[in-house]
Amino acid sequence: xxxxxxxxxxxxxxxxxxxxxxxxxxxxxxxxxxxxxxxxxxxxxxxxxxxxxxxxxxxxxxxxxxxxxxxxxxxxxxxxxxxxxxxxxxxxxxxxxxxxxxxxxxxxxxxxxxxxxxxxxxxxxxxxxxxxxxxxxxxxxxxxxxxxxxxxxxxxxxxxxxxxxxxxxxxxxxxxxxxxxxxxxxxxxxxxxxxxxxxxxxxxxxxxxxxxxxxxxxxxxxxxxxxxxxxxxxxxxxxxxx
Amino acid sequence: xxxxxxxxxxxxxxxxxxxxxxxxxxxxxxxxxxxxxxxxxxxxxxxxxxxxxxxxxxxxxxxxxxxxxxxxxxxxxxxxxxxxxxxxxxxxxxxxxxxxxxxxxxxxxxxxxxxxxxxxxxxxxxxxxxxx
Amino acid sequence: xxxxxxxxxxxxxxxxxxxxxxxxxxxxxxxxxxxxxxxxxxxxxxxxxxxxxxxxxxxxxxxxxxxxxxxxxxx
Numbered sequence: 250x251x252x253x254x255x256x257x258x259x260x261x262x263x264x265x266x267x268x269x270x271x272x273x274x275x276x277x278x279x280x281x282x283x284x285x286x287x288x289x290x291x292x293x294x295x296x297x298x299x300x301x302x303x304x305x306x307x308x309x310x311x312x313x314x315x316x317x318x319x320x321x322x323x324x325x326x327x328x329x330x331x332x333x334x335x336x337x338x339x340x341x342x343x344x345x346x347x348x349x350x351x352x353x354x355x356x357x358x359x360x361x362x363x364x365x366x367x368x369x370x371x372x373x374x375x376x377x378x379x380x381x382x383x384x385x386x387x388x389x390x391x392x393x394x395x396x397x398x399x400x401x402x403x404x405x406x407x408x409x410x411x412x413x414x415x416x417x418x419x420x421x422x423x424x425x426x427x428x429x430x431x432x433x434x435x436x437x438x439x440x441x442x443x444x445x446x447x448x449x450x451x452x453x454x455x456x457x458x459x460x461x462x463x464x465x466x467x468x469x470x471x472x473x474x475x476x477x478x479x480x481x482x483x484x485x486x487x488x489x490x491x
Numbered sequence: 492x493x494x495x496x497x498x499x500x501x502x503x504x505x506x507x508x509x510x511x512x513x514x515x516x517x518x519x520x521x522x523x524x525x526x527x528x529x530x531x532x533x534x535x536x537x538x539x540x541x542x543x544x545x546x547x548x549x550x551x552x553x554x555x556x557x558x559x560x561x562x563x564x565x566x567x568x569x570x571x572x573x574x575x576x577x578x579x580x581x582x583x584x585x586x587x588x589x590x591x592x593x594x595x596x597x598x599x600x601x602x603x604x605x606x607x608x609x610x611x612x613x614x615x616x617x618x619x620x621x622x623x
Numbered sequence: 624x625x626x627x628x629x630x631x632x633x634x635x636x637x638x639x640x641x642x643x644x645x646x647x648x649x650x651x652x653x654x655x656x657x658x659x660x661x662x663x664x665x666x667x668x669x670x671x672x673x674x675x676x677x678x679x680x681x682x683x684x685x686x687x688x689x690x691x692x693x694x695x696x697x698x
Contacts, residue, residue: 412590
């Protein structure tokens with residue numbers, strides 16, 4: 250049976266070096282470029298016509314814009330409007346990377362923990378810096394829950410700090426685990442279909458069809474959860490109430 | 492009093508925006524097409540609610556597990572730094588578990604208050620509140 | 624038996640305690656849902672008890688996990 254983990258291997262396409270570190274252009278980089286190209290094509294070419302009654306592509310661009318704008322407005326409020334470009338880029342990048350992974354013979358960029366951790370670290374560090382920039386050292390009051398007897402306070406502050414530190418890890422691990430587990434399942438059941446052949450291959454094939462549909466839903470949902478949690482963390486930093 | 496440039500510009504805009512009969516027809520046609528397109532929409536509010544619930548489920552499950560791991564990892568690193576026996580590992584594992592459970596409780600309370608807000612806003616006397 | 628192997632087997636056995644946590648959490652949420660479907664207006668009032676029951680059920684399971692860690696790292 251073919252190895253289901255081979256799809257996650259990084260292959261160097263163009264060997265490059267930067268200051269002694271390996272900075273090759275890999276298949277992961279290629280698919281990131283394809284995702285960015287797709288997003289740019291959708292937004293710029295789609296909005297080229299600027300018709301009042303939108304064409305299909307313009308409609309998709311407008312719907313995605315409106316979706317993220319509503320998400321930002323509902324979760325962060327008016328103070329978050331200036332962070333909209335970042336959240337839109339984040340959402341579209343994760344969405345396109347996830348969806349590109351559903352095409353055959355492709356590589357899922359977000360199935361590597363380093364990619365998702367880099368994105369989550371940017372969000373976490375960015376939000377913390379925004380919190381300190383806006384509230385100064387008063388941001389540390391975020392970790393002190395209100396209405397608590399003073400004796401319990403040290404313990405609760407430590408628990409609050411630990412729960413704050415779980416944010417980037419949970420953001421990255423959620424996306425990584427879902428993408429990796431989903432694609433591994435797809436490969437394993439695909440091997441079953443081929444292995445059982447014409448006689449028995451219909452049952453795993455039916456399951457594969459349903460599961461591929463589920464994976465497409467999960468791809469969209471994971472991008473949505475990533476973006477909405479970024480909005481919630483941003484809201485926590487800007488308006489400091491739990 | 493002579494009109495300022497701004498006043499004259501506003502007049503010209505009003506002239507342009509005054510609807511001609513041809514424009515009225517186009518807008519009515521647009522309304523009809525919009526109505527037909529909206530009827531074809533496949534995203535029901537029930538489907539949105541289900542995917543929102545699924546998103547919250549992903550969130551809650553990962554928060555609980557990650558709390559344990561982060562607590563354990565912090566404890567392990569502090570142990571290596573202070574060279575103590577694994578007492579710090581166990582202590583921070585428990586604190587991490589508490590943090591994970593606290594995160595889950597916070598999400599559940601938020602979900603609960605959202606559900607209560609939605610019930611209050613709908614104000615339909617006969618409908619049942621959504622049990623999540 | 625090699626003590627290192629015995630440690631690993633002991634840690635694995637101690638983790639079986641999480642089965643209890645799973646059953647406990649499922650029972651408590653299932654009963655909450657059954658009650659909420661029968662009497663929806665009373666459901667929000669019991670929500671705090673639901674979270675308390677969840678935390679306690681999870682805690683007992685985690686005690687088993689702590690025992691597993693103690694076996695692995697202290698002995």
